[in-house]
Amino acid sequence: MDSSDRSQPIFVAGHRGMVGSAIVRRLHEAGYSNVICRTRAELDLTDSQAVHDFFEQTRFSQVYLAAAKVGGIHANDTLPADFIFENLMVQCNVISAAHKTGVQRLLFLGSSCIYPRLAAQPMAEEALLSGPLEPTNEPYAVAKIAGIKMCESYNRQFGTDFRSVMPTNLYGPNDNFHPTNSHVVPALIGRFHAAKLQNAPQVVVWGTGAPMRELLHVDDMAQACLHVMNLESAVWSKHVDPRLSHINVGSGEDHAIKDIAEEIALAVGFTGRIVFDRAKPDGPPRKLLNVAKINALGWKASIPLRAGIRHAYAWFLQNQTQRTAASGASS
Numbered sequence: 001m002d003s004s005d006r007s008q009p010i011f012v013a014g015h016r017g018m019v020g021s022a023i024v025r026r027l028h029e030a031g032y033s034n035v036i037c038r039t040r041a042e043l044d045l046t047d048s049q050a051v052h053d054f055f056e057q058t059r060f061s062q063v064y065l066a067a068a069k070v071g072g073i074h075a076n077d078t079l080p081a082d083f084i085f086e087n088l089m090v091q092c093n094v095i096s097a098a099h100k101t102g103v104q105r106l107l108f109l110g111s112s113c114i115y116p117r118l119a120a121q122p123m124a125e126e127a128l129l130s131g132p133l134e135p136t137n138e139p140y141a142v143a144k145i146a147g148i149k150m151c152e153s154y155n156r157q158f159g160t161d162f163r164s165v166m167p168t169n170l171y172g173p174n175d176n177f178h179p180t181n182s183h184v185v186p187a188l189i190g191r192f193h194a195a196k197l198q199n200a201p202q203v204v205v206w207g208t209g210a211p212m213r214e215l216l217h218v219d220d221m222a223q224a225c226l227h228v229m230n231l232e233s234a235v236w237s238k239h240v241d242p243r244l245s246h247i248n249v250g251s252g253e254d255h256a257i258k259d260i261a262e263e264i265a266l267a268v269g270f271t272g273r274i275v276f277d278r279a280k281p282d283g284p285p286r287k288l289l290n291v292a293k294i295n296a297l298g299w300k301a302s303i304p305l306r307a308g309i310r311h312a313y314a315w316f317l318q319n320q321t322q323r324t325a326a327s328g329a330s331s
Contacts, residue, residue, distance in 0.1 A: 006032045011060045013038075013045060013094055014067030018174040019109060019167070022222035023064050030226065036060070046089040048096075055097040062229060063098050063106040065091065065147075070140070080139040087143035095150050099160055106162040107229045108151050110144040110246060112289055113137050114166060122290040125166075125246060134284075152245045163236065165228055168250035168289045172218035172308065173315040184213060185309065188261055189316055192268040202273040203265070206280035209258030214288045216251050217308035220301045224249045227299040239297055250289035251301040263306055267313045 010027065014020035015037035027035045036058065043054055045067055069086040076083060091108070098106045115123045116131030128148070133141045151162035171185035182190070188205065195203045228236075228247065240247055255263075261274050291300075303311075 006030070007034050008061035009034045009036055009058050010062045010064070011036050011055075011058070012064045012066065013090070014065070016174075017066060017068075017070075018170060018172065018176075018218050019221060019225075020064070020066035021174045022172065022218040023066060023225055026219070026222040026226055045093055046086060048089075048093045051093040052097045052100065055101040055103070059101055060098070061104050063094065063103050064225060064229070065094050065106060065108045067094070068109070068144075076137040076140055083137075084139035084143050087140065088146060091143065091147040091150060095147070095154060095162065098162070099154055099158055104161065105229060106151070106160070107225055108147050108162065108164040109225070110148055110164055110166045111141070112166055112168050112248070112250075112287065113141045114145050114148070114246075117284065121286045122288040123248070124290040125248060125293065128246070148246045155245060161233055161236075162245070163228055163240075164246035165225060165249050166246050166289070167221050167224075168214040168216050168248070169287070170216055170218050170221055172312050173319075175218075175312065177316060177320045184257065184260065185215060185264065185312065186316075188264045189268065189309075189313055192265050192270040193313075193316070195272060196268055196270045200272060202275050203261075203270065204275050204277050205257065205261050206277055207257065207282040208278050209256060209261065209276045211257050211282045211284065212254040212286040212288065213257060213260065214250050214252075214254040215260070215305060215308070216249065216301060217303040217311070219311075220251070220303050220308075221249060223302075224294065224299050228294070228297070231297060235297065239293055247293050247297075248289040248291050249294055249299075250291045251305075252289075252291045252295070254286065254288045255305060260305075263309050264313075267306075267310045 010032060012020055012024050012035060015024050024035055024037065044050055067090050069083055113134060115127045117134040118131055119127040148164045151164050154160045154162055169183060175186040176182045177186040177190050191203050265274060
């Protein structure tokens, strides 16, 4: 697809999720006029025949595959069959239908959990399949690895142009702010907000605060997705081995949990103490992606952590405060 032709049909699978909704916003901002989305009630992506019929009817030029079953550690641990089955089915159906109906380009969104739990930092694309995965989310990670390998295999066998991006830890609008089933940024936003409302003297954060985490605002991720999708094939293939067709997307810098917590407290306006519960687990000491390849392809993150957290909190205030349980505050 010529990126200058912005009237061709584009399908965004998973448009209600954090990443999918950000991609839709970015496409509209960039002037794409034929962005097509379907809810699960309208199209069950685990239904092979329904997906194929849908693709036959429209003949998409581009497909963003952002649909996935996602969840925290507890969900991954208690529903492993659901995670591996649903994600594999969605990927198989969409990628196969894209090939059969002549989709010019597909972008598959993975996750940094594809890399071994003890991968060297920062984690390069070449680390894939070089060691054991983190056991708590292995079924989800295996499904995502299968999606990468499907894109690679279709490219090798059929000459398709299917690409994969692996984001670091994302945050921003449409995030999951559940008090016990969310990632670090939304969880802490909810806790500090609840503590502020209750005039609580302190907020307890699990662990020592020392682990380092890389964060990327979802609007940066959406911009990266459009950038990668619309790169000329010659430019893409110059930097990305066709047998290793995924690319990392991250900010290229990480921050201590302690610093992240302090930035969130500042954004929320919480002025009490931050207490670190050292009896609770820290998790991996560091998770940072090597983003040299995507930087060489002309994309870099542009939203600083402080501005990104303030933006995420503003969205939370407008959309999610009614759902937030008063958790994490202690007297």
